[in-house]
Amino acid sequence: MSAAGGFTDARPLQVRIADDIRMKIETGRLAPGEQLSTLDQIANEYGTSLAAVRKALDLLRQQGLVVTVQGKGSYVRERPSTRRRGIDRYSRSTWAQGKALHTAEAESQGRSAGQQLRELAEVPAPAVVADQFGIPEGTPVWVRRRTTFIDNRPNQLADSYYELDVVRGTRIQEENTGPGGGFARLEEAGHRLDRIREELAVRMPTGPESVALRLPAGTPVVDLVRTTYDVKGRAVEVMLATLAGDMVGFAYEFPIPD
Structure with missing residues (x-):
């Protein structure tokens, strides 16, 4: 031809x-x-x-x-997806009024959202988490492991880690964190949130990840390391997330530094 x-x-x-x-x-x-x-x-x-x-x-x-x-x-293939709106998705006005970030972002784009708690436990800090917290690897920390859903399809495996003294006595150690989720509970505990750092990397999934996220063959995943700091500069949460590559887009808008 x-x-x-x-x-x-x-x-x-x-x-x-x-x-x-x-x-x-x-x-x-x-x-x-x-x-x-x-x-x-x-x-x-x-x-x-x-x-x-x-x-x-x-x-x-x-x-x-x-x-x-x-x-x-x-x-x-139907591909329910949402766009992560960078800085805007973390607006205090969202979670301070009782909306979970994942739910608010999905609903704003005409999607339904949900999550399933996989584990609440005290565990040894993995290397990347320990590095963000500035503690020795293996130090006991608290983890909340969840699978989140968009239109009933799993889109993310999200594991949030906290130092024990930060979450002790808070609802972050309970199945239901309450209105506004973990961010709201951190501020109630005296950690006024100030900034967030995100690191992204794309790779092919492992077998268990493909099953958990129901990924078609050849679909990549996005690894996200999110570190949340309070106004004193302390890292108060480190989230390690694996996102289905065919269900997410990223949009960032920010001022150009001098």
């Missing part, structure tokens, strides 16, 4: 088919949840074999664009 200008398209046929279907998905010609044509229909449309069509759909599944239901066919 020759393209305009006489250039030959050197892409393998299955790649051309996958690219064409991807373009239809990205431009909205194929909507989320819409069923694709049958294998026979796609093969006829592109004048190719069923083997090439199967390889094309494999590529689309690996890219997280298509899901296949045994006995029913292939569908455009």
Whole structure:
């Protein structure tokens, strides 16, 4: 096949088919949840074999664009996602009035949110957490492990760590932290929050992470290390989160430093 200008398209046929279907998905010609044509229909449309069509759909599944239901066919994958609005998502006006950050951000974008508590425990501080707190690795700290959901699909594994003297006697050690979540409880305990530092890294998931986040093959995750400081400069919370890469976007706006 020759393209305009006489250039030959050197892409393998299955790649051309996958690219064409991807373009239809990205431009909205194929909507989320819409069923694709049958294998026979796609093969006829592109004048190719069923083997090439199967390889094309494999590529689309690996890219997280298509899901296949045994006995029913292939569908455009629905991708509930929210945009993390950088600085704005941490506005005191949100959590001070009783809204959890995750819930408020999702609802502002027309999504539903939820979370499941996985563990409340005293544990040895991992190296990255100890480094942020400025304590020896293995020092006992408190952890809250949660799985958060967007439109009933898990989007994040979030583990928040605290030094024991910071959370002792607070509802951060209870299953329900109360209105405003952990940030509100920290301020009630006398830690006026001042600034947040976030570090992001992208990688491929482990097997357990793929299962926990229901990730399609080939979907990356984003590692987030969030450290929250009080007005005295003390790190009062370190959150290690793993986010489903196909369910999150990042938006940051900030003044340019001198």
